[in-house]
Amino acid sequence: MSDILESQFQGIGEILKGAKKVLIASHQNPDPDAVSSVLALHYVFKNMGLLSFPYLPNQPARSLSFLPGFLDIETEIKSFEPDVIFCLDYGDFKRLKLPEYLSIKDSCRIVTIDHHLESDQRGEIRILETKASSTSEIIYSWLKYVNIEINQDLATLLLTGIFSDSGGFCHVSTTSQTLNIVSELLLKGASLNKIASQTLDFSKPLNLSRAWGYVLARIKLDQETGLAYSWVTPADLNRFEANLVDFDGITNIISAVSRINVGLFLIEYENGKVKGSLRSEPAGGKNAAQIVKALGGGGHPYAAGFNQEGTIEEVLKKVLNLIK
Numbered sequence: 001m002s003d004i005l006e007s008q009f010q011g012i013g014e015i016l017k018g019a020k021k022v023l024i025a026s027h028q029n030p031d032p033d034a035v036s037s038v039l040a041l042h043y044v045f046k047n048m049g050l051l052s053f054p055y056l057p058n059q060p061a062r063s064l065s066f067l068p069g070f071l072d073i074e075t076e077i078k079s080f081e082p083d084v085i086f087c088l089d090y091g092d093f094k095r096l097k098l099p100e101y102l103s104i105k106d107s108c109r110i111v112t113i114d115h116h117l118e119s120d121q122r123g124e125i126r127i128l129e130t131k132a133s134s135t136s137e138i139i140y141s142w143l144k145y146v147n148i149e150i151n152q153d154l155a156t157l158l159l160t161g162i163f164s165d166s167g168g169f170c171h172v173s174t175t176s177q178t179l180n181i182v183s184e185l186l187l188k189g190a191s192l193n194k195i196a197s198q199t200l201d202f203s204k205p206l207n208l209s210r211a212w213g214y215v216l217a218r219i220k221l222d223q224e225t226g227l228a229y230s231w232v233t234p235a236d237l238n239r240f241e242a243n244l245v246d247f248d249g250i251t252n253i254i255s256a257v258s259r260i261n262v263g264l265f266l267i268e269y270e271n272g273k274v275k276g277s278l279r280s281e282p283a284g285g286k287n288a289a290q291i292v293k294a295l296g297g298g299g300h301p302y303a304a305g306f307n308q309e310g311t312i313e314e315v316l317k318k319v320l321n322l323i324k
Contacts, residue, residue, distance in 0.1 A: 001141065009145045011125045015084055015109050021051040023082035023102070027095040028057040029244045029275070032199050035060045036161035037088045037113070037135040039069040040154060044143070053080050057097035061245040063198050067160060068153040077102070084109045087123060089135035091116035091298040113138050115165075115173075117289055119298045130300075133173040136161025140181055152189035159190040164199045167252065171302055172281075200249065211240035215250060215265070219257055225323045228257035229264040231312045234271055244269055255279040262286045264319055266312050274315045276306045291322045 016022075024041045026034035038054045045052040055074050064070060077099050085108055090096050102108060110123035115132040129138050136158045143150060150158070162182060166174045169182070186192060204212065211232075219230045230250075237243065244267060255263025261281040268274050276295070280288040280302050288304035295318060297306025308315045 001145070005127065005129070005141070006145070008125050008127050009142055012111055012142065013146065015111060015125070016048075016050075019050060019083040019109075021053070021080070021082045021084075023053045023055060023077070023080060023085045024088065025055045025085060025090075025096050025098060026088045027090040028097050030056045030058065030060050031248060032061075032064060032164035033134045033136055033161035034089045035064050035070075035073075036067060036157045036164075037139050038073070039067055040136065040139050040143075040157040040161075041086055041088070042069055042072060043154060043157065044148060053077070053082065058245065061248055064160075066194065066198055067157060069157075082108055084111060087112045087114075087121070088139075089114055089116070090121070091119050093120045093122050113142075116298055116300065131173065131175075133171070133175070133178045134161045134165035136165070137178060137181060140185075150185070150188050155185040155188035155190035156195070159185040159192065160195045160199060163192070163195050165303075167302075168196065168200075173300070173302075207240050208242060208246050211236070211242045211246065212250060214240070215247070216253065219254055221257060222320060225262075225320055226258050226260040227262050227264055227320060227323055228254050229266070229316065229319075230254055231266040231268070231316075233268050233312065237267075237269065244275060251277040251279045255281070260286060262288075262323070264316070266315055268312050272309055272311070274308050274310060274312060276308065276315060276319065278304050278306075278319070286323065291319070294322055295319075 022045050024038045026038050042052045042054040054072055055077055059075055087096055112121045112123040112126040113135055114121055115129050115135050117130055118128055132138050140158050215230045219228055221228050251263050251265040254265055255261050263279045265277045266274055278288040278292055280286045287301045289299050289301050292304040292306040295306040295308055297304055299305055
């Protein structure tokens with residue numbers, strides 16, 4: 001552990017000394033690492049006797065309902081007045097969708113724990129460990145530093161975040177340290193089989209199975225750039241009774257079609273509003289985070305996202321021009 005990280009962990013302890021109410025937040029359309037890291041801190045803070053408020057701007061995927069504390073998640077903040085806000089795994093502050101009254105509250109202290117590249121993260125403590133597999137892995141390191149015992153519930157939460165954000169331990173961010181952590185979490189009782197089946201989520205309701213089949217059947221390959229891409233429109237979402245989180249993970253499959261392992265999935269979730277998800281692998285020579293930065297997005301070299309206004313065709317053209 002670096003001296004800087006150790007000092008930051010010490011700083012978290014100082015901030016928590018005078019705290020009674022803690023808000024824990026992560027990004028809109030949360031992935032498993034966002035959900036798991038929020039719930040892991042929620043579990044810890046509750047056991048410390050703090051009033052903990054786990055907040056996500058959107059309801060997570062139903063497949064994650066096996067996670068301890070899932071039913072505690074709130075998707076709206078009306079009047080909670082925290083002493084500290086823990087901002088997790090978000091990349092850009094606006095993705096937290098915090099109510100305006102919190103952002104102007106001078107007495108509220110902010111701590112960021114993230115493994116995204118530096119962007120608009122905020123806080124008097126900003127832990128940005130970009131080489132970590134996941135935010136859950138960083139939280140594991142903090143728990144070990146402060147000697148908090150990791151039981152089966154915490155192990156399940158942390159392993160879910162690590163497994164998902166490391167691409168099932170396939171991404172380049174998976175290190176020997178990551179696998180040592182995984183080994184310990186398995187010994188604590190986390191079920192890798194359960195986590196894999198729920199996060200990969202191959203057993204889907206009939207409507208979502210058809211939706212995924214529809215998206216995969218319409219994959220196209222741009223011969224000039226090597227980009228594989230697919231999309232859904234508002235009409236598609238209505239037709240299949242689906243929403244944004246129901247397609248989590250599909251971009252990984254789309255990227256496998258590309259000769260350079262670069263895949264793009266676009267969702268026009270409202271007319272003229274498009275969310276994009278880009279995946280890449282280092283062997284392909286493309287950095288997903290650098291590509292989407294020009295679109296106001298962010299993420300990791302191998303997994304990044306963005307939001308744009310316009311049609312599917314207009315946003316696709318922008319991405320193709322950036323990849324060339």
